[in-house]
Amino acid sequence: LGESRPGVVDEDSDVQAERDRINTTDANSLKTSDSIVVKNLKKYYDNFLAVDEICVSVAQQECFGLLGQNGAGKTTTFKMLTGDVIPTSGNAWLDSHDIKHEMKTVQRNLGYCPQFDALIDQMTGRETLTMFARLRGVSESQVKNVVVDLLDIMMLRQYADKECGTYSGGNKRKLSTAIALIGDPQFVFLDEPTTGMDPGARRQLWNVLSQVRASGRTLVLTSHSMEECDALCTKIVIMVNGRFVCCGSSQHLKNKFGQGYTLICNMKNSEDGSHVSTEPLKQFLCTAFPSTKIFDDHQGYCHFQIMDKNVSLGKVFGAMESTKQKYNVEDYAIHQATLEQVFLSFTRNQVSPKEEVQDGMCKQMCCCVLCCCS
Ligand SMILES: Nc1ncnc2c1ncn2[C@@H]1O[C@H](COP(=O)(O)OP(=O)(O)OP(=O)(O)O)[C@@H](O)[C@H]1O
Ligand SMILES: [Mg+2]
Known part of the structure; x- marks a missing residue:
């Protein structure tokens, strides 16, 4: 496996302290004290290192925000935790169930809004939510109410009986987020949930997510909106080239790096x-x-x-x-200093993945002059 690491940014002392704590504390006591424990999780796509031995712990009732430029490795991190992508090495525990051996149990406790909507165009919003409610084991007598409540809180009532394929981008995101919330799972993973949502819908979703967190659930979120992270996240990491470079509350990051x-x-x-x-x-x-x-x-x-x-x-x-x-x-x-300035000060070090270019030929067959002739 290639170890070429252009643009490697030193991790901050908080990230190191977290790594040390996770690597030196007894696994059983970590699993009981923290809702999510990620230990040295790593992912290679062929010889491209997308996620580089990340360590983090998230307490129950925390909203954990993953920030980073395009290509930093956020979605890959999500996908390893949700079972969509198999880690190259490392492990993670959600409510003490590990993602290597107990993925089915992990998935039972987890709602996931993927970055790109995975909806069936021919189904209506109501049908989609009804199907997921049944799949998630909501009792039949409750399904109708659960679906109506979700349509209401996500402001989708007027589109409920229209086919998803006709939805606007923002309404598709609302429906994908509603799917993640079905069945009141212990963990809610939201990969850029508010992309394309209008400001009213965004704020409504913030209220909903704050209530979900207050009810004891643990949230993991990615967003390119610093305002959103400021409003929702209790713990934030900034990711650069697959590594966590700083970690803490928004105020902590502003105080330390602003x-x-x-x-x-x-x-x-x-x-x-x-x-x-x-x-x-x-x-x-x-x-x-x-x-x-x-x-x-x-x-x-x-x-x-x-x-x-x-x-x-x-x-x-x-x-x-x-x-x-x-x-x-x-x-x-x-x-x-704002969170955005802190973000920019770290992410200006991100480099584009040179590993994808081998011997003057772009592996993705994009035929672009920049990749192939540089
Ligand atoms: N299936 C794949 N095969 C090969 N490379 C991949 C694959 N998925 C992602 N990558 C690469 O891994 C890196 C991280 O991608 P990822 O989707 O995790 O980034 P991200 O932080 O979610 O970015 P964005 O903000 O654009 O969503 C990128 O360089 C991407 O090209
Ligand atoms: Mg992504």
């Missing part, structure tokens, strides 16, 4: 309606706070990153208050 402040300035308009130049403001800030980076500047919005943790918030406010008239700043906002 650098300084974000300053967003909205410039005044000049008399002819155009925005005034941002150059004098940029020069001022870069001189007053040498760690300043200009993140974005267009349409009168200027976005700065003041990277120095030792600069106090008061000092930045003071500087802005005393100069905003002079530099024609209409208004401004200063805030702590």
